[in-house]
Every structure is written in C-alpha cells, then in structure tokens.
Amino acid sequence: MTQLPDECLSEIFLNLEGQYKNLFSCLLVNRQWCRNVVPILWSEPEFFKNCKLVRTCLLALNSEERALLTSHNIMLQDDQNPFFDYPRYITAIYILTDTGIINWFKNEVVSSHNSTHVKIDSKSPKVQIIRYALTIMLLRKTEKPKYLRVYGPIHNKMVDLLAKIFIHNKTLTFLSLEDNKLTSKIRKLLVESLCKNTTLTHLDFSNNKLDSERGKILAEALGGNALAKALSKNISLAYLDLSNNNLDSGVGKPLKDALSKNTTLISLELEGAVDFVCAV
DSSP, X not given: OOOOOHHHHHHHHHTTTTOHHHHHHHHTTOHHHHHHHHHHHTSSOOGGGOHHHHHHHHTTOOHHHHHHHHTTTOOOOSSOXXXXXXXXXXXXXXXXXXXXXXXXXXXXXXXXXXXXXXXXXTTSHHHHHHHHHHHHHHHHHOSSOOEEEEESOOOHHHHHHHXXXXXHOSOOXXXXXXXXXXXXXXXXXXXXXXXXXXXXXXXXXXXXXXOHHHHHHHHHHTTSSSHHHHHHHOSXXXXXXXXXXXXXXXXXXXXXXXXXXXXXXOEEEOTTOHHHHHHO
C-alpha cells in the first residue's frame, strides 16, 4: 500500500486532537505515524501538573540548566536520551502549578535517598530551582508558542527569553503574566519588547502592582506614548486585563478618550482599580 505523505497524515491526525487514547494507539503503527502524532500530543501538555512529563522535560535541559540543579545537589541521569526533542513541539506553556515537580522530586529524589522526612512544597528552594530551569528551557526551545501563562515570580534569565519571543515570534496570541512580582527593570524590558509584537489578542497583566508611572511604561508596549494613545492605535489587542494594579484616576480620562477611538478591544478588566474605574 502506498504511504500517505506527512502533510496528509498530519492533517488527518489533527482531527483527533484531544482524543489522547486514539492518538496514543497511532504512535505504535509505524515510525511515520509516530513522527506525525508526537507533535500533536506535545502541543499543549500540562506537564507542570504531571510528574512523568516533568521527568521527560528534565532530560532536555542543557549543561547550563543542569548546572543550576547540580548546585542544589539535584542530580539527573545522563544515560537516557529521548527519541524526540519534545519541548520544541509545545505551543501552549502554562506555568501555573508545581504539583508535577513536587511529585517528581518525591518519587525520584526523596524516595531514592530514603529521606521521607524531608518536607517538599512549592516554597522549597529545590522545587523553585527545578521550576526555573524547566521554564527557561521551555522558553528557549519552543518554536511556535501560541499561548503563554506564567503565574509567580519572573527572573532575569526568563525575561531575556520572553523578550526574544515577543520580538521575533509571529504566532503568540495569548499572554498572561499574573502576580509576577516584577521589578521595575524587568517590567520595563518586558513591555519595551512587547512594543514590537503585533500578534497578541489577549494580554493579562493583572495583580502586578502597577502604579501610574509603570502604567505609562505598559502603555508604550501597547502601541503609544501613553495608555490612551496605545489603545487608540493598537490593531490586534482584543482582551486586556489590568485588574488589581493600583492604577490611579489620572489614567481614567485618557482611557475613556482612547476607547472611543479603539476598534479592536472588546474586553477590559479593571476590577480592583477603584480610582481608575471611577474616573472612566
């Protein structure tokens, strides 16, 4: 029987997206099917929830990222090589929980040393360094990210990689940076990079304690010299969440004027910005 080309197989398998049982069975048919199914299975894995996926992703760390773990006495096996470079297929990165990391650490590290008395949770330094190493690896390897959600602290190395994605990536449409405790330097670098991105339709910048000065910096990222000018000129953003950011009433009137000119924004979240909302 003549084999179908990869392009046809890929389109067929895309119709099975989300049907994991069927896709897993397709992996076992032959190498060609496997090669076309793997990118679909790995497009949106919630690996931070799954210790097995965490284990697979740890194998993709480079020497610099592995050194971060070694410095915390976390040793990885060197005798395992994955069949595919799985992280490069990921299009949706959700960094929202440490459950998978905690379970991996308990199963692979704690149990192997018979250290059942060790307390491991999201605040543990070892869990945080694993999360950090995995995050920078994913941001480094992902080729066509569409969705990116990061909850919790963002560090310098992560900012550089995020900035590169914002500037050069043409597929990112959903970005959520929530409760990241951003320093002013990191915040400025991020939003300046966002200035050059024209594909975002959904931006969640909530719970980042933006004051009016930092709000002006954010406005630059959305397309202008102030928030009002940004909203009136931006041609892609449809959803914007600035809730719980301490924005003051001084931003209210310019925003009102901008919204009368903006033709793309259909949802604006301002919960928790009391003075700001009153001014609007």
